[in-house]
Amino acid sequence: FKLIDINFKAKKNEITFVVGKVGSGKSSLLMALVGEMGFDIDCGTKIVRDGTVSFITQKPWVMNSTLKENILMGAPYDEEKFQAALKFSCLDTDLKTFPKGIENETGENGDALSGGQRARLSLAQALYQDTDIYIFDDILSALDSYVGSFIMENTILGILKNKTVIMTTHALQYLKFGQKIYLMEEGRIVQEGDFSSITETDLYKAHLSVNETL
Numbered sequence: 137f138k139l140i141d142i143n144f145k146a147k148k149n150e151i152t153f154v155v156g157k158v159g160s161g162k163s164s165l166l167m168a169l170v171g172e173m174g175f176d177i178d179c180g181t182k183i184v185r186d187g188t189v190s191f192i193t194q195k196p197w198v199m200n201s202t203l204k205e206n207i208l209m210g211a212p213y214d215e216e217k218f219q220a221a222l223k224f225s226c227l228d229t230d231l232k233t234f235p236k237g238i239e240n241e242t243g244e245n246g247d248a249l250s251g252g253q254r255a256r257l258s259l260a261q262a263l264y265q266d267t268d269i270y271i272f273d274d275i276l277s278a279l280d281s282y283v284g285s286f287i288m289e290n291t292i293l294g295i296l297k298n299k300t301v302i303m304t305t306h307a308l309q310y311l312k313f314g315q316k317i318y319l320m321e322e323g324r325i326v327q328e329g330d331f332s333s334i335t336e337t338d339l340y341k342a343h344l345s346v347n348e349t350l
Contacts, residue, residue, distance in 0.1 A: 143325065
């Protein structure tokens with residue numbers, strides 16, 4: 137996928153949203169930010185990241201191991217930090233359904249988990265690693281509305297409020313929480329601004345009407 141004339145910035149202590157219809161280049165932009173260049177990109181492109189990064193894709197990678205080892209990823213165990221990661225990923229309620237709890241096996245490619253559980257396991261891992269930058273590729277779509285609201289309001293707007301958060305989403309009701317919104321179309325950023333300014337544009341209104349039919 138080719139990204140064209142991209143000028144993108146995201147700041148600390150802010151949520152930056154990237155929206156657009158399917159195939160507009162949102163995921164490609166996020167992959168470029170983390171250095172996964174599986175598509176055309178101009179040789180003169182400069183990408184600067186100030187800090188460590190957690191990136192959760194639409195299909196999170198899960199290690200064939202236990203839930204606990206997936207969260208720790210080799211880091212030392214800290215009980216308080218670990219329980220917070222479980223709580224703010226909403227994974228704590230799922231543990232009651234697993235025979236071995238946190239020691240339950242995830243299976244090959246996380247096959248023992250649902251799509252929502254894989255997304256929340258990856259979120260728990262990211263929270264435990266406590267990075268500077270969090271990049272989420274439409275992770276709310278894999279969650280039911282209650283869990284999605286909890287994670288948006290308590291995790292992203294709460295414990296990650298002092299981080300740099302970059303998100304793609306089709307859940308447009310959350311855009312009001314963002315300090316900056318980028319609207320993409322065919323690999324380009326076609327509009328950018330805060331919520332009040334971008335929602336008045338004809339392009340956003342067209343995107344909103346398309347999104348409501350999805």
